Amino acid sequence: MHQSKTYKTLGLMSGTSLDGLDLAYCHIWQTENRWQYDIKKTKSVAYDDDMRDKLKNSIYLPADELLIFHNIYGTWLGKQVKAFVSDLNLSVDFVSSHGHTTHHQPQKGITFQIGSGQHLANACGLKTICDFRANDVALGGQGAPLVPIGDRLFFGGYDFCLNLGGIANISFEKEGQRIAYDIGLANMILNHITQQHRLPYDAGGRLARSGKINSDLLQKLNALEFYRLPFPKSVGYEWFVQEVVPSVTEAKDSMENLLHTAIHHICEQIAAQVLNNTQKPASSLLVTGGGALNDFLMETLQKKLGNRAEVVLPSKTVIEYKEALIFALMGVLRWEGKINCLSSVTGAKRDCTGGVLYLPSF
Structure with missing residues (x-):
């Protein structure tokens, strides 16, 4: 049975319910053209009251303060990744991060997920793929749903x-x-x-x-x-x-x-x-x-x-980690240059490959 390379990827998801950050360490591969997964390790990091309030109210921040928080949150995400990976001694090809949506107004052509990919990559020392929605929105789509x-x-x-x-x-x-x-x-x-x-x-x-x-x-x-x-x-x-x-x-x-x-x-x-x-x-x-x-x-x-x-x-x-798992898959598809955003779902002009790759600074 033909099996492709197994990707070891860490999916990160923070959703609108603001309960915390989900981390799912997954092995993802193809067998006979069918994608398979194994969720190896998971962790949920609850937001403390301060972080929850900041995330909840980030929609009201002036642009400069929002961008500062974007960087701070990216560093925070990277630190959570670093702790998770070192505690469990995991081998990771790359991190696939959804970030946290602050602004979602596709009718104006904008969607913004905070959690700077460069800060995240630098803080954990791993390649990071994030910003999965921007390409679809640039093609006239809703940038959602991606799952x-x-x-x-x-x-x-x-x-x-x-x-x-x-x-x-x-x-x-x-x-x-x-x-x-x-x-x-x-x-x-x-x-x-x-x-x-x-x-x-x-x-x-x-x-x-x-x-x-x-x-x-x-x-x-x-x-x-x-x-x-x-x-x-x-x-x-x-x-x-x-x-x-x-x-x-x-x-x-x-x-x-x-x-x-x-x-x-x-x-x-x-x-x-x-x-x-x-x-x-x-x-x-x-x-x-x-x-x-x-x-x-x-x-x-x-x-x-x-x-x-x-x-x-x-x-x-x-039940709890499906979204983090699917962002891990989206990172794999981005890595392989395959379609991971469906225009039949988002209304974009065409299917596309979403996600931006950040390399950690050495």
């Missing part, structure tokens, strides 16, 4: 791949093309509600389970204009602050009722997309991201899908 290339190459056996981070996004094949887009809200609204009560999150959805539906809020959330837009479409933190937070604040209900309502809303929107796009009597829906660990959310979703689609949960490692 669908990994859904196709690693998880193509499932009819749908759903990721529940701060935002819910989905990807699937339709008429030979990968289609993917942000459905809308996921953990962002749930964490916002609990954080108003000084709780980081609702473990397992236990609080949500004990609540009741606030029908007025449910109606408002389901009426959000974003849900009616055609895809390709993607959404960011700015949208959440402007369009969603005011409705949640105005609802003035108990935390449990707000959480319960938000979960019903999230599941109704996801189920609508799956059921509208399913092409067979019973589909498989692979669910990853933090939301997959919310038992009440998973049960509610399965109820709304009925027997038309089955919710499938992979190993906890894949």
Whole structure:
């Protein structure tokens, strides 16, 4: 059996939920033209309150302060990599870093992920590939979502791949093309509600389970204009602050009722997309991201899908580190000069190879 070179790469991901930095050390190779992976080691580094606040509020920084923080955060990322690699004595070909999105306004032709690649490379002494979204945006695309290339190459056996981070996004094949887009809200609204009560999150959805539906809020959330837009479409933190937070604040209900309502809303929107796009009597829906660990959310979703689609949960490692794994793959594809951004997903003029390579200073 023909096997290609095995790449030893370290994928880094920091998502909109701001819970921390995910590191996934992966071996990635091709066997008979099929990409394979093995997640060897993982680590999640929680953000302290200071870093979380800085990341959350970086959207409001003046340009010079934002660029200073871009460099500081890049150095911080490099230090986390260096500690992880030396603690476990890992052999790494290169680091593939997503960075942390501060500005995502593709309609203006901009998307910005902080975490300077040069500072990162210098701080860990390893080749670093980052800035995966810029080329796609330069070609008129949304620069998001990027994970669908990994859904196709690693998880193509499932009819749908759903990721529940701060935002819910989905990807699937339709008429030979990968289609993917942000459905809308996921953990962002749930964490916002609990954080108003000084709780980081609702473990397992236990609080949500004990609540009741606030029908007025449910109606408002389901009426959000974003849900009616055609895809390709993607959404960011700015949208959440402007369009969603005011409705949640105005609802003035108990935390449990707000959480319960938000979960019903999230599941109704996801189920609508799956059921509208399913092409067979019973589909498989692979669910990853933090939301997959919310038992009440998973049960509610399965109820709304009925027997038309089955919710499938992979190993906890894949649930928690799938995005970091796929950024590791994106780095490999960039290294090989292969396509890693799909225009069928982002709306760009053409498929492209995204990512910039930084060499550490010696």
